Amino acid sequence: MALIVQKFGGTSVGDIDRIKAVAKRVKAEADNGNQVAVVVSAMAGVTNRLIGYVDEIASLHDGSEYDVVVSSGEQITSGLLALALQEIGLKARSLQGWQIPVNTDEAHGKARIQSIDTDRIKECFQRGEIVVVPGFQGITPDRRLATLGRGGSDTSAVALAAALGADRCDIYTDVEGIFTADPRIVAKAHKLDKITYEEMLEMASVGAKVLQTRAVEMGMKHGVRLQVLSAFNDKPGTLVVDEDEVVEQELVSGIAYSRDEAKVTLVRVADRPGVAARIFGPLSDAHVNVDMIVQNVSKDGKATDLTFTVTRGDLKRTIDILEKNKDDLGYEQLSSDENVVKVSVIGVGMRSHAGVAQRMFSSLAEKGINIQVISTSEIKVSVLIDEASTELAVRALHSAYGLDAE
């Protein structure tokens, strides 16, 4: 008998018929003789409606009361799924975050799970019950309701799987798994059977938002075997596992891209110690996340050009801050460009193989695509290119690394 945690997102529980379909899927796992805990999101659209109510009342809201309002969406789904499970003959019981309890810190609206008490869940298991847990919820030390922030139900599921020592945590979504590239762009993309936590994290950081980053980090930390699979068909999904479980390691596992990029260039910044800190300090204070950074080698020893990227949503704020501090920073000119995209090749295999970056650069050069900025990590190479070349670049790289399906 295995212990499985299943997590169903908002689309999977979007209406009553879908909740009934989820119940059948849970039943299939229970009929295999497994103990099952199910984590559910709010029905699609509910959380947004509740947040809309809050925004209508207060632009700067109290996090504690915000959490009272928005955590109710998951509560509703948990009760409904328990009823649907009972209706098809299973014993089922919902347990709210405060009932378990799922203990969090006090950061309302973006709380972090500190611990999960499993006693009450295990009592349910002993009675032969399937346990339904609303994701996204917890309770603070002073017994106030807390929520984990958007996408928090993934984290709830993985944390629960870790606390229970579950054999697997299945994350049901509206995609079939993790692909070698976005199938809408690359017709020859194929689903990966396995991917490592590290690769999954890098994928998430460059726009392939199938799993919430915190959930992957938690899975990696606690060694929870994750599976990403579709709630709408019965195909096997992608397992997210430790590196040593991936037997035949490909050089590159996937090609990802992110359009949410904007490039900022400061022309002729004074080339002296401390200038980078003076530029990026105010941006950091304003919670602007700076990603890729390139500083050209100074030609005359006096001034240099500095290029970096931010998300498109942060661009206006970034420009405002830099212009306000122009005298202090001492640059000659400020330019920006939103028509850029970041394309990344990701794979743990590149740790032990040279030439991965070189193959990327030459493939892009063959297609006449100009590389504007480069950044690398241990298992990722990213380049910033003209947005118009996105599809061309992703397809070329997919072929170049031998990822095209037969």
Add this chain to the structure above:
Amino acid sequence: MALIVQKFGGTSVGDIDRIKAVAKRVKAEADNGNQVAVVVSAMAGVTNRLIGYVDEIASLHDGSEYDVVVSSGEQITSGLLALALQEIGLKARSLQGWQIPVNTDEAHGKARIQSIDTDRIKECFQRGEIVVVPGFQGITPDRRLATLGRGGSDTSAVALAAALGADRCDIYTDVEGIFTADPRIVAKAHKLDKITYEEMLEMASVGAKVLQTRAVEMGMKHGVRLQVLSAFNDKPGTLVVDEDEVVEQELVSGIAYSRDEAKVTLVRVADRPGVAARIFGPLSDAHVNVDMIVQNVSKDGKATDLTFTVTRGDLKRTIDILEKNKDDLGYEQLSSDENVVKVSVIGVGMRSHAGVAQRMFSSLAEKGINIQVISTSEIKVSVLIDEASTELAVRALHSAYGLDAE
């Protein structure tokens, strides 16, 4: 400094603008230097939507999970009102039924409040906070969510007022108070300044459903001063109080009517001991509530006619049961009539005055209205008449007892 409990129903908190209006009304009470606890219903329509979800899944549902789903409506309103209060400069905090806790029995869906712990509420008061409590909710001994049944928020408010020893419990509704008769029928009806608990109970039992019966009973038991008033204007409402607070006792306080009546007559039932028990036993077993009962005097000592009333919703079931048991009961004929209405005159003053019933009978006779069944209690006389005469009867009685406004 007084301690006031305010309760706002679903229409009063029907959308965000109305919740903001409620916040202003709460502020006015707080600005008078009072401690305030606010009890809120779900936003109009929300509870019905949630019950609809449950019905779509399971016709015979588990009460515990039903309560998980439907109690969320009040949770949402409580958080939103706390935010709206904060937005206009007040300190406010919501406390869910399980946080207080409001302890109930285990009758899910129609739970009864056993006790309310006031420590956490008083802590909030000490911090100068207004406390917002979702009505309708509680927690069972085994720490499951419970709901009190439809209209339960009135009961929550009165129970909270009793537990806190509140100076007053204001029930805000969509009417201005308790009237001497339905103003839609009697143009000269006027609002009562005061009414006794007993009269309020009788009014509720005959269709004037302004306050939930259990809430009035609880108010009477614990001596909670109740006020029924409008959420949509600033006029004073009607106080529901002990009899000794009503100084100038009118003979009759109001005329009420109920259309939800159906008459059943069994012709020539055997006139022997035990036959009434054999007739009403099976109806009671089927949860059919029998109201007025009249047994004619037997003319020949062998058989008699028996007439009684049930709600219209129960009529079909009643007939089925009686027909199934016809042989056992030994009646000759069964007839029924749904075109009847029960009209009642209510007033604690009639305890000490003779002739109240007589004035009712003669007023109706003057208008040519035939009385089909009569029933009386200590402070109420009810008659069953042809439904077509409803308005005529109510207006005639309103005049006959001197209730017409100048």
